[in-house]
Amino acid sequence: MIHFDQVSKRYDGGHEALASVDLHIERGEMVFLTGHSGAGKSTLLKLIMRIEKPSSGQLRVNGQLLNRLGKGRVPFFRRDLGIVHQDHQLLMDQTVFDNVALPLVIAGEHPRDVTRRVRAALDKVGLLERENYRPIQLSGGEQQRVGIARAVVRKPALLLADEPTGNLDPALSRDIMALFSEFNRVGTTVLIASHDLGLIARLNYRVISLQEGRLLTTPFGGGRS
Amino acid sequence: MTAQRQQAMNRRRDEPAQGASAAWIRHHRDCAVAALMRLVRNPVSSALTWLVIAISLTLPTLFYLALASLEHQTERWQAGGQITLYLTDATSLEEGQTLTEELAQRPEVISTRYVAADEAWQSFSQSLTLDDDRLQLESNPLPASIVVVPDGQSSTDLEALQLLITSLPQVEDVQLDLAWIDRLNRFLELIATGVTGLAILLGVAVLLVVGNTIRLAIESRKEEIRIVKLLGATEAFIKRPFLYLGLWYGLLGGMAAWILVSGIAWWLHTPLSAFLDTYGLDAHVTWLDIGETFILLLSATLVSLTGTHIALWRHLREAEPR
Structure with missing residues (x-):
């Protein structure tokens, strides 16, 4: 699903955010990505979302070689990703329903299907009764669940999350992680960047660590060692 | 190729075709x-x-x-623009009328009209509102004239016409007011x-x-x-x-x-x-x-x-x- 082959990323000015990273995440895996801030977690996620391009090496995500993905194909590539942000990235002037519907509207789904699928996604995160609320009227944990509903509403093959529990208390964090596990159980590949090592330790998933742009753990899967 | 990927590619291929235009x-x-x-x-x-x-x-x-x-x-204005040819006293009525007809034949001329001396005097005195004794003249001082209405489309035609008219022996004076239109x-x-x-x-x-x-x-x-x-x-x-x-x-x-x-x-x-x-x-x-x-x-x-x-x-x- 995600294949990094000797991928490096240097920013203008010479800072090397990622150095010769080899990483392979198979379809259906759930993987945690850890590391101190500045270790390259964000850069790695940005490369996968095709916000940034590798300086060298080959990167293949969901069957697409991102090095060669034309600008015009990027939107269609991103439609197959589900992305959860630390700060939710919701549209504050629109309702919960409209926020979750956004990926479907962008993909040009029929309004009838949109309603059905938005309700299904909201039901899954337990916010069905809040569909007409504005994000501002919800708690931080609820907002994050809206973000998750939006990320999964199109049933993406790959779910990416950047510090999804960054602003939440431990109980809420466990709920959110349980949600991710649930999506993983039905076949979604999940990659979660998090520095909440205590929480990660309690879950039995593969963990990869970055330090100063380099991968510390083995590039291939097979559970935590 | 997995079934999932096949499905994704099918979806992509269909996108520009059916359903997409409605969307x-x-x-x-x-x-x-x-x-x-x-x-x-x-x-x-x-x-x-x-x-x-x-x-x-x-x-x-x-x-x-x-x-x-x-x-x-x-x-x-151009359509109404006109040239007035004042004829010499020596020009007879017949000569004046012949000249009027000749001028009317020219392509750059739309129409001509002969105004006899008497007619000119009549319309002049009619246009006066005051009954002035000084205007009781013994003889008519006004000359006969020809009013030419030129086709005002091109100024070169007008200049040629002007040249011809001024060279006519019967013409005493030409009153031409075309330069301002130009x-x-x-x-x-x-x-x-x-x-x-x-x-x-x-x-x-x-x-x-x-x-x-x-x-x-x-x-x-x-x-x-x-x-x-x-x-x-x-x-x-x-x-x-x-x-x-x-x-x-x-x-x-x-x-x-x-x-x-x-x-x-x-x-x-x-x-x-x-x-x-x-x-x-x-x-x-x-x-x-x-x-x-x-x-x-x-x-x-x-x-x-x-x-x-x-x-x-x-x-x-x-x-x-x-």
Whole structure:
């Protein structure tokens, strides 16, 4: 699903955010990505979302070689990703329903299907009764669940999350992680960047660590060692 | 290839074909309505923009109308322009009439009319209102004349005609008042060039105003643009709401300009008629016909859309996801 082959990323000015990273995440895996801030977690996620391009090496995500993905194909590539942000990235002037519907509207789904699928996604995160609320009227944990509903509403093959529990208390964090596990159980590949090592330790998933742009753990899967 | 990937690729292949066109039309419709609602919900700030567009378009359109009215007027003047040939006393009535007929044969001449000396005297004395004893003259001092109405289309023809007439032995004097028509035509050409220049200048102003309005709209929705880009929105999808905003601004500005132009023309109609009447001129105020109205609305919309495109091209890349 995600294949990094000797991928490096240097920013203008010479800072090397990622150095010769080899990483392979198979379809259906759930993987945690850890590391101190500045270790390259964000850069790695940005490369996968095709916000940034590798300086060298080959990167293949969901069957697409991102090095060669034309600008015009990027939107269609991103439609197959589900992305959860630390700060939710919701549209504050629109309702919960409209926020979750956004990926479907962008993909040009029929309004009838949109309603059905938005309700299904909201039901899954337990916010069905809040569909007409504005994000501002919800708690931080609820907002994050809206973000998750939006990320999964199109049933993406790959779910990416950047510090999804960054602003939440431990109980809420466990709920959110349980949600991710649930999506993983039905076949979604999940990659979660998090520095909440205590929480990660309690879950039995593969963990990869970055330090100063380099991968510390083995590039291939097979559970935590 | 896994079944899942196959499914994803099928979905992608189908996208431009079935269902996609319906979705495309739906998004166009939604964007058009949403953009219009945006203007309606913020009447004051949006009015500032489309009023600037309206005023910028009103000025050259009014000049254009004035020019069209003047051109209509000069066409009539040219048709009415005439040359009067005063014949020598030695020329007999028959000679004068023959010459009149000869001149009428010439291609650059529309018509001629012989005015005998007696006839001239009659109409002259009739035109006098005072019954002056001093005008009781023994003999008629007025000469016979020929009034020639030339085809006023080309000034070279007129010059040739003038040359011929002055060389005729029977002609004592020529009263010719054509140079001013030529001058007026040149003047109108100059004004027309000026109006074109003004229209271009104000068109650029509209471009800048719309560009700035759209820039602010992009600025206020930067976060939203970043979010939808990450959710897989295409450039066209992101641009569409702004393009409809530009379209409505242009169309509203054009319609307001039409109302302003018509209002001002109607307002000026009466005093202008009175003024022209004192010069014995027909007050023909031209209105914008359907074709001209269409051109006004179309150019307003196109200029506005161009400004929107420039603003999008310049500012959309600032809203890349981080």
